[in-house]
Amino acid sequence: MTDAAPTTVPDETALFHRAARRNRFTAREATVVAVTSPAPEYVRLTLTGPDFADFTSTGPGDHARTFFPDPRTGELVAPVATGPGEDGIVRPQAPTFGRDFTPLHVRDEDGRRFVDLDILRHDSPGPAAQFAATAAVGDRLVLVGPRGSTSATQNAPRVVLVVDGTSLPAAGRWLAEVPASTDVEIIVWGHAVEAAHAYLSGFADRAFGLHSAGRGEGDHGGVDLVAALETVGVDAATYVFAAGEASALVPLRRHLRHTLRLPREQYAVSGYWRIGVEAWDHHAPIDPIDPD
Numbered sequence: 001m002t003d004a005a006p007t008t009v010p011d012e013t014a015l016f017h018r019a020a021r022r023n024r025f026t027a028r029e030a031t032v033v034a035v036t037s038p039a040p041e042y043v044r045l046t047l048t049g050p051d052f053a054d055f056t057s058t059g060p061g062d063h064a065r066t067f068f069p070d071p072r073t074g075e076l077v078a079p080v081a082t083g084p085g086e087d088g089i090v091r092p093q094a095p096t097f098g099r100d101f102t103p104l105h106v107r108d109e110d111g112r113r114f115v116d117l118d119i120l121r122h123d124s125p126g127p128a129a130q131f132a133a134t135a136a137v138g139d140r141l142v143l144v145g146p147r148g149s150t151s152a153t154q155n156a157p158r159v160v161l162v163v164d165g166t167s168l169p170a171a172g173r174w175l176a177e178v179p180a181s182t183d184v185e186i187i188v189w190g191h192a193v194e195a196a197h198a199y200l201s202g203f204a205d206r207a208f209g210l211h212s213a214g215r216g217e218g219d220h221g222g223v224d225l226v227a228a229l230e231t232v233g234v235d236a237a238t239y240v241f242a243a244g245e246a247s248a249l250v251p252l253r254r255h256l257r258h259t260l261r262l263p264r265e266q267y268a269v270s271g272y273w274r275i276g277v278e279a280w281d282h283h284a285p286i287d288p289i290d291p292d
């Protein structure tokens with residue numbers, strides 16, 4: 001579940017304000033037009049398609065539900081748009097293979113809009129990581145969303161990002177989307193800090209602090225996100241974004257909520273995947289005993 005701050009009474013001058021917008025919600029057919037590697041740990045797919053002209057993503061925590069072919073049959077089953085320019089999708093009856101990825105570098109070139117997805121290679125590859133491993137120009141996918149976008153805070157003087165390999169793309173967006181004057185500190189876990197630095201440097205030519213909370217093994221042994229956060233420090237003017245493996249985030253979320261007692265608008269915690277769970281639903285509570 002994403003702990004996004006409530007936005008019912010937006011005050012654009014508030015310290016932790018994050019502008020929220022709604023995007024047209026549709027299913028877009030996408031063709032892979034380039035397969036590159038921004039770092040050895042990632043496969044970058046560059047996508048475009050006939051309905052990409054209004055593909056919009058203005059938030060670093062955005063995701064597009066990306067539908068991949070059945071890894072056994074190669075058949076792509078995915079939602080379809082209700083109609084040209086309309087808001088809505090029709091979901092198929094047959095099983096689908098949808099996974100969430102962070103839209104990167106949305107840009108227009110030669111009259112077409114392009115978006116990148118950086119897919120982490122990992123040890124238990126499902127449909128997404130398997131597809132990425134052999135992806136080729138001309139392959140087809142379907143993207144649903146982002147349904148909405150919540151922009152990076154423009155007012156907080158300091159932002160702390162707590163991320164693993166799946167949320168480093170989001171951290172790259174944070175670096176590029178906060179003002180140049182914002183002090184950004186990044187705590188990375190489950191990923192080599194040198195590799196994280198090289199990857200993040202591709203997003204913005206700016207200074208940032210980078211700290212390791214440990215590589216961890218399958219059960220995140222040795223990773224202590226609370227200790228890492230305490231070392232970096234959180235004051236009344238610091239916004240905290242944390243995302244990655246859901247169970248590792250539970251102690252951190254409890255620390256933010258119950259030890260530091262941060263107001264809801266001062267942090268966002270989002271489970272991006274969960275050890276041992278295929279197609280983790282990030283709407284599910286990461287902490288069942290403290291879900292709200």
Ligand SMILES: Cc1cc2nc3c(=O)[nH]c(=O)nc-3n(C[C@H](O)[C@H](O)[C@H](O)COP(=O)(O)OP(=O)(O)OC[C@H]3O[C@@H](n4cnc5c(N)ncnc54)[C@H](O)[C@@H]3O)c2cc1C
Binds near residue numbers: 122271
């Ligand atoms: C908002 C949001 C944004 C995201 N952005 C990105 C992104 O930009 N790039 C990216 O790579 N991922 C991103 N993710 C995470 C990605 O959706 C998951 O890692 C997804 O499960 C990968 O799909 P899969 O088909 O390879 O594995 P699945 O079929 O979902 O899972 C198969 C097995 O692999 C395990 N697994 C899944 N991911 C990992 C991992 N990273 N490391 C080790 N084991 C894993 C599962 O626990 C399961 O046991 C994002 C998730 C969310 C919610």
